[in-house]
Amino acid sequence: MKTNPLSVVRNLWFVICSLLKTVNYKPHITNWFLLVACGWLFAACGVYSFTGTNPLSPDLKTVTINNFTLQTAGGPANLPLTLNERLKEYYQRYTNLKVVPANGNLVLEGSITGYELVAVAPTAQDQAGVNRLQITVQVRFNNNKDDTKNFDQAFSFYKDFPQNQTLTQNEAQLVPLILDQIVLDIFNKTAGDW
Structure with missing residues (x-):
């Protein structure tokens, strides 16, 4: 029983x-x-998860995170590596899935398709009051146990900084914050079923 x-x-x-x-x-x-x-x-008992994710199907045991590629001009050269490592760390920390190099039950892959600096919030002097750094990641997700969960979707996030500062002054602070949000969005879409 x-x-x-x-x-x-x-x-x-x-x-x-x-x-x-x-x-x-x-x-x-x-x-x-x-x-x-x-x-x-x-x-x-699996009734509640403190991470906010739904308990994953018991037949899902592994996840493969293939190397993301940089398909845009600009951005740090190590941006794809940083994204990969953050994704792997997040899945290891917040699920019981084992990260494997190939043939996982779940497979994530994709590319960084946007690294853009945009002037926003115009002032009276026709200058930007705020600059915005926006990163876009195209993700292909395959659930080898349930094809209805597969998707190919862009995830994007941005952070603003004052116009009197350069990207070089802010890049080291902003990129990790943007990547953290993108990783969270990817995780919620794949493992959180949001």
């Missing part, structure tokens, strides 16, 4: 409550303990 994870959690909740009542803890400590214990139980 298959057990329902919610009934297991409910039964454990009653056991914990009964034990705490017999020990005579102070109420605020008891409530705090129960809250933490429920969080652990929900996460352990």
Whole structure:
């Protein structure tokens, strides 16, 4: 007979409550303990994920992140490598998938198609009040267990900086922030089912 994870959690909740009542803890400590214990139980049973992602299908065990290429002029030469490493790290940290070099259940690949500096927010003197760095990544995703989840989509994000500063002054700070958001968007689309 298959057990329902919610009934297991409910039964454990009653056991914990009964034990705490017999020990005579102070109420605020008891409530705090129960809250933490429920969080652990929900996460352990797969009912809730603290990362905000839905639990992945149990038949998904591996992910392959192929090398992204730089298909645009401009940008740091190590931009594709940085994106690859951030994607791998994110999947290792927030899923139980194993990152493998080839033939993963999930496969991510693509290219960086945009690295643009754009003047925005014009001022009265016909100058840009703000400059914007925008990075665009074209991603091809294949779910080898469920073809309906496959997609080919562009992900883009930007950060603004003052017009009296150069890109060189801001690039080292802005690129990691932009890549972090793009990685999060890719992750949410693939593993988070958003």
